[in-house]
Amino acid sequence: MAYFGEVPGFPEGSEFDSRESVRVAELHRHKISGIAGKAAEGADAIILNEGYEDDEDLGDLIIYTGEGGRDSNKGHQIADQLLIKGNAALVNSLLHGFPVRVIRGNKLKSPYAPATGYRYDGLYSVTSHWTEKGKSGFNIIRFKLEKISGEIPPHTNKNIPIGNRNPETKTSVVTRTIRDSNITRAIKELYDDACQVCGIQITCEGGTYSEGAHIWPIGKPHHGSDTLDNVLCLCPNHHAQYDRGGFGVADNFSLINIPGSLNVIPEHEIDIRNLRYHRSLFPDLENK
Amino acid sequence: MAYFGEVPGFPEGSEFDSRESVRVAELHRHKISGIAGKAAEGADAIILNEGYEDDEDLGDLIIYTGEGGRDSNKGHQIADQLLIKGNAALVNSLLHGFPVRVIRGNKLKSPYAPATGYRYDGLYSVTSHWTEKGKSGFNIIRFKLEKISGEIPPHTNKNIPIGNRNPETKTSVVTRTIRDSNITRAIKELYDDACQVCGIQITCEGGTYSEGAHIWPIGKPHHGSDTLDNVLCLCPNHHAQYDRGGFGVADNFSLINIPGSLNVIPEHEIDIRNLRYHRSLFPDLENK
Numbered sequence: 001m002a003y004f005g006e007v008p009g010f011p012e013g014s015e016f017d018s019r020e021s022v023r024v025a026e027l028h029r030h031k032i033s034g035i036a037g038k039a040a041e042g043a044d045a046i047i048l049n050e051g052y053e054d055d056e057d058l059g060d061l062i063i064y065t066g067e068g069g070r071d072s073n074k075g076h077q078i079a080d081q082l083l084i085k086g087n088a089a090l091v092n093s094l095l096h097g098f099p100v101r102v103i104r105g106n107k108l109k110s111p112y113a114p115a116t117g118y119r120y121d122g123l124y125s126v127t128s129h130w131t132e133k134g135k136s137g138f139n140i141i142r143f144k145l146e147k148i149s150g151e152i153p154p155h156t157n158k159n160i161p162i163g164n165r166n167p168e169t170k171t172s173v174v175t176r177t178i179r180d181s182n183i184t185r186a187i188k189e190l191y192d193d194a195c196q197v198c199g200i201q202i203t204c205e206g207g208t209y210s211e212g213a214h215i216w217p218i219g220k221p222h223h224g225s226d227t228l229d230n231v232l233c234l235c236p237n238h239h240a241q242y243d244r245g246g247f248g249v250a251d252n253f254s255l256i257n258i259p260g261s262l263n264v265i266p267e268h269e270i271d272i273r274n275l276r277y278h279r280s281l282f283p284d285l286e287n288k
Numbered sequence: 289m290a291y292f293g294e295v296p297g298f299p300e301g302s303e304f305d306s307r308e309s310v311r312v313a314e315l316h317r318h319k320i321s322g323i324a325g326k327a328a329e330g331a332d333a334i335i336l337n338e339g340y341e342d343d344e345d346l347g348d349l350i351i352y353t354g355e356g357g358r359d360s361n362k363g364h365q366i367a368d369q370l371l372i373k374g375n376a377a378l379v380n381s382l383l384h385g386f387p388v389r390v391i392r393g394n395k396l397k398s399p400y401a402p403a404t405g406y407r408y409d410g411l412y413s414v415t416s417h418w419t420e421k422g423k424s425g426f427n428i429i430r431f432k433l434e435k436i437s438g439e440i441p442p443h444t445n446k447n448i449p450i451g452n453r454n455p456e457t458k459t460s461v462v463t464r465t466i467r468d469s470n471i472t473r474a475i476k477e478l479y480d481d482a483c484q485v486c487g488i489q490i491t492c493e494g495g496t497y498s499e500g501a502h503i504w505p506i507g508k509p510h511h512g513s514d515t516l517d518n519v520l521c522l523c524p525n526h527h528a529q530y531d532r533g534g535f536g537v538a539d540n541f542s543l544i545n546i547p548g549s550l551n552v553i554p555e556h557e558i559d560i561r562n563l564r565y566h567r568s569l570f571p572d573l574e575n576k
Contacts, residue, residue: 004470083494091494096476097469129494148469163471163515167506181385181413181436182292183451188384202525205533205570206371206379206417218455227451236524237490245493282493 002041004098005123012122015114019105022047022118028103035067035086042098043089043126047118049105052140056221057110059147062102062124063221065134066090066141077136080283087141094126095244099148123148128217128243130281139283144221184212187231187268195235196263197247197255202235213239215249215274222277229271232262242278248285249275256285290329292386293411300410303402307393310335310406316391323355323374330386331377331414335406337393340428344509345398347435350390350412351509353422354378354429365424375429382414383532387436411436416505416531418569427571432509471514472500475521475556483523484551485535485543490523501527503537503562510565517559520550530566536573537563544573 006012007027016022023029028036028045037043048057052065066087069079081087093100102121106114112121124145134140193201193208202209213234216224224230234242241247248256251272253264256279264270279285295315304310311317316324316333325331336345340353354375357367369375381388390409394402400409412433422428481489481496490497501522504512512518522530529535536544539560541552544567552558567573 004473088494095492095495095497096473098473099469163513163518165513165515166511167514181387185292185384185386200525202529203534204383204529205572206376207383209383209528209532209534212385223454225451225453226455227453230451236528237488240497240524241490241492244497246491246497284493 002037002044002098004042004044007101010120012120014120016103016118016120017116019047019049019118022103022120027101027120033067033086035090037086037089037093039085039088039092041089042092042096043086043100044093044098045101045103046090046145047103047105048110048113049107049118052134057104057108057112058220059112061147061220062145064143064145066143069138069140077134077138077140080139081131081141083141090126090143091129094129094143097125099123100126100145102145130245131283132281183226183228183231186228187212187233190265190268191233191263194233194263195238196232197234197238197258197260199263200235210234211236211239213242215270216277217243217281224274224277229269230274232270245282245285248279248282250279251275290325290332290386292330292332295389298408300408302408304391304406304408305404307335307337307406310391310408315389315408321355321374323378325374325377325381327373327376327380329377330380330384331374331388332381332386333389333391334378334433335391335393336398336401337395337406340422345392345396345400346508347400349435349508350433352431352433354431357426357428365422365426365428368427369419369429371429378414378431379417382417382431385413387411388414388433390433418533419571420569471516471519474516475500475519478553478556479521479551482521482551483526484520485522485526485546485548487551488523498522499524499527501530503558504565505531505569512562512565517557518562520558533570533573536567536570538567539563 010025010027023031028047030036034047035043036045046064055065056063066081069077069081071078083091102124103118104113104121105118106116124147126143127146128144129141131139131141188210193210195210210233213232214224215230215232216222218224218226247258249262250256253262255261298313298315311319316335318324322335323331324333334352343353344351354369357365357369359366371379390412391406392401392409393406394404412435414431415434416432419427419429476498481498483498498521501520502512503518503520504510506512506514535546537550538544541550543549
């Protein structure tokens with residue numbers, strides 16, 4: 001069963017001489033797979049060891065490639081990766097905010113790899129996932145993981161936690177992409193806070209509310225532009241759903257996976273390439 | 289007209305010998321009011337000088353009291369503050385993400401006050417607002433402002449900005465309240481990601497999505513508890529609306545300001561005091 005969060009007795013930085021000792025310590029329960037977890041319960045740990053050559057390890061930010069589709073030596077990609085097993089478990093952790101233990105092995109090509117054996121490097125959040133063509137031409141599924149600061153008490157799927165009556169505040173260093181608040185402001189003014197998908201305006205005390213949603217995601221690793229031709233005015237629901245691949249927008253602005261079409265006013269020139277890039281991130285949206 | 293963001297020639301830290309020179313530099317256009325801005329266009333600047341005794345200035349985090357209801361010497365509160373004029377302008381900035389210039393004066397009782405004159409201290413976001421009883425027994429409106437790291441180019445309400453094709457990443461230090469991800473996870477599992485207000489489950493690639501919404505807000509200055517009896521499972525739309533006072537929940541779980549009632553399952557014991565505290569933050573919800 002999945003067991004999320006810190007494992008008592010093994011704080012961040014704990015070192016292990018072998019993969020088997022990582023398993024015995026219950027930090028990662030699988031003998032071979034990189035991802036520990038099942039689709040229905042979520043992933044609670046990953047091991048970064050050999051890995052894919054296009055993985056990126058920036059320490060607090062990791063771009064991790066999913067599993068499956070490789071030949072028996074785990075050398076070459078010979079088929080598409082699918083949203084099943086460990087990959088589906090990591091998406092479950094993304095959608096539900098489950099913390100994932102990250103263990104690095106010495107074969108990892110990264111300045112953060114341990115010199116020998118394995119090291120537990122703390123808890124990460126899965127903050128996005130997408131599909132792209134690997135060097136082989138087959139689909140690979142990728143995950144963005146960001147380090148969590150602050151302690152997360154251990155927890156399994158089955159018990160209801162008590163929580164914290166006096167949650168602490170903590171100072172931490174984060175790396176963010178600077179968004180130009182003028183852009184999200186301009187898009188909300190163009191549409192008067194009405195969602196371009198459903199037309200809803202969220203009514204709050206003192207006014208209405210909407211969100212500026214980037215079509216081609218900004219920040220690592222997608223590096224979309226923070227410009228009006230790459231932003232939509234969406235309600236929070238359609239923003240959350242769009243970012244997580246729940247629907248897409250076709251070149252003619254009809255919606256993919258949900259009914260209807262995007263409301264676009266003449267003053268708002270959307271760059272069609274941005275819509276295409278977003279669709280390319282989710283196979284369900286690209287093949288329709 | 290409102291003019292948001294940095295004013296060219298006056299970077300953060302610029303000092304001024306008088307309030308009039310702050311006005312001439314166009315950092316804050318009013319001669320007397322603390323808040324510069326109109327309800328329809330948003331507030332672009334505030335001055336912290338004498339201020340209310342229960343204002344809190346923690347440097348990067350400011351709890352600021354709105355305007356109105358004081359006697360002509362601005363000494364005593366003699367009536368409720370209302371969501372009009374400068375107060376409504378600050379709420380507009382909150383809902384639309386407008387950056388607010390913060391200027392501190394030497395009469396401010398704070399370790400961050402300048403020794404003499406006035407100092408421009410950079411851009412802040414208004415991140416929440418609420419109403420509370422002041423020491424006088426009258427309602428006062430309060431605002432939480434948090435410092436923005438990174439540059440925001442200047443912008444007025446009328447021109448459409450170009451934006452940034454290559455937004456930068458920047459490292460900054462932030463203070464956050466540590467949330468126990470087990471709590472939000474537990475609430476989502478109890479309701480299977482269905483919103484307790486509208487029943488919607490947001491469908492994404494690989495699963496459904498919902499949010500754990502705190503009833504009594506956690507973090508400064510409210511310090512609610514991060515426990516199951518203080519959390520709701522909401523869709524992002526109802527979460528955004530609840531946090532911004534668009535609706536409330538009565539003691540019998542009927543909804544205030546919107547139709548219907550909250551779906552609460554027996555395993556989920558909500559502490560009624562938390563619902564009351566949330567309602568007390570917004571006069572529209574308390575008087576019904």
